[in-house]
Amino acid sequence: MIFSNLICKSKTKAQGKRERRKEARPGELLDAALDLFVEKGFAATRAEEVAKRAGVSKGTLFLYFSSKEELFKAVVRENISVRFTEWSKEMDEFQGSAADLLRFCMTSWWERLGATKASGISKLMMSESGNFPELAVFYQQEVIEPGNRLIARVLQRGVDSGEFAPMDMQYGVYVILAPMMFLAMWKHSLGACCDANAQLVPEDYLAVQVETILKGMCMRLPSISPTPPIT
Known part of the structure; x- marks a missing residue:
C-alpha cells in the first residue's frame, strides 16, 4: 500500500513537471529565438536551432508558431511592442x-x-x-x-x-x-x-x-x- 502511494505521488509530480514544462514552452521558445536572432540574424537562424536551445523538438515549435516568420513576429511583440x-x-x-x-x-x-x-x-x-x-x-x-x-x-x-x-x-x-x-x-x-x-x-x-x-x-x-x- 505504501509502495503504491509512493508510485502515485511520483506519477503526480512527474505529470506536474510535464504540465509546467508544456505551459512554459512558448516563453522558452521566444527566449531562445531572441537569443539566436540577435546572435545570428534572421536568415541564418534555423527553426531546429531554436527548438534545440529551448529543449524541445522542432515539431513542438511548430505547434506554437506556424513558421519562422511568425516566431519572429511573436518575439517582436513580446519584447518591444x-x-x-x-x-x-x-x-x-x-x-x-x-x-x-x-x-x-x-x-x-x-x-x-x-x-x-x-x-x-x-x-x-x-x-x-x-x-x-x-x-x-x-x-x-x-x-x-x-x-x-x-x-x-x-x-x-x-x-x-x-x-x-x-x-x-x-x-x-x-x-x-x-x-x-x-x-x-x-x-x-x-x-x-x-x-x-x-x-x-x-x-x-x-x-x-x-x-x-x-x-x-x-x-x-x-x-x-x-x-x-x-x-
Missing part, C-alpha cells in the same frame, strides 16, 4: 516639462529596451529587411510607427507649451531617434568587442545627446541682425 502601451500611459501622467519628459523617455528606453538583448532586433531589421519585405512591413507597423508617434507626442507637447520651437515633426522625430539607434547599433556591433579605452557609457552618452538636442529645440530670443554700415 508590449512597451508602447506602458510608455503611452506614463506620458499621459507625466507632470514635468516637455524637456524633462524627453529626458525621461530616452533614459527609460535605454533601461527597458536599449540595454537588453531585444535592442539587437533593430540592428537585425536594418541589415536584413531588404531581403524580407513582409517582415519589414510588419516591423514598420508594429514598432516604427508606434514609436514615432510617441516621440512626436513629446515634441508636440513642447511646441504647444511654447517650450520648443515649431519644427517639421517628421524630421524632429528622426533627430531624437538617431542617437538611440546609434547606441543600439553600437551595443550589438563594436560595443561588444571594443577594448576598455574605446567603450562608451550609454547613460552618459544619452545625457549629452539629449541636452544637445534640447539646446537646439528650445525657444530662444531672435538674433539681432547687424546694423548695416552707413554709407
Whole structure:
C-alpha cells in the first residue's frame, strides 16, 4: 500500500513537471529565438536551432508558431511592442516639462529596451529587411510607427507649451531617434568587442545627446541682425 502511494505521488509530480514544462514552452521558445536572432540574424537562424536551445523538438515549435516568420513576429511583440502601451500611459501622467519628459523617455528606453538583448532586433531589421519585405512591413507597423508617434507626442507637447520651437515633426522625430539607434547599433556591433579605452557609457552618452538636442529645440530670443554700415 505504501509502495503504491509512493508510485502515485511520483506519477503526480512527474505529470506536474510535464504540465509546467508544456505551459512554459512558448516563453522558452521566444527566449531562445531572441537569443539566436540577435546572435545570428534572421536568415541564418534555423527553426531546429531554436527548438534545440529551448529543449524541445522542432515539431513542438511548430505547434506554437506556424513558421519562422511568425516566431519572429511573436518575439517582436513580446519584447518591444508590449512597451508602447506602458510608455503611452506614463506620458499621459507625466507632470514635468516637455524637456524633462524627453529626458525621461530616452533614459527609460535605454533601461527597458536599449540595454537588453531585444535592442539587437533593430540592428537585425536594418541589415536584413531588404531581403524580407513582409517582415519589414510588419516591423514598420508594429514598432516604427508606434514609436514615432510617441516621440512626436513629446515634441508636440513642447511646441504647444511654447517650450520648443515649431519644427517639421517628421524630421524632429528622426533627430531624437538617431542617437538611440546609434547606441543600439553600437551595443550589438563594436560595443561588444571594443577594448576598455574605446567603450562608451550609454547613460552618459544619452545625457549629452539629449541636452544637445534640447539646446537646439528650445525657444530662444531672435538674433539681432547687424546694423548695416552707413554709407
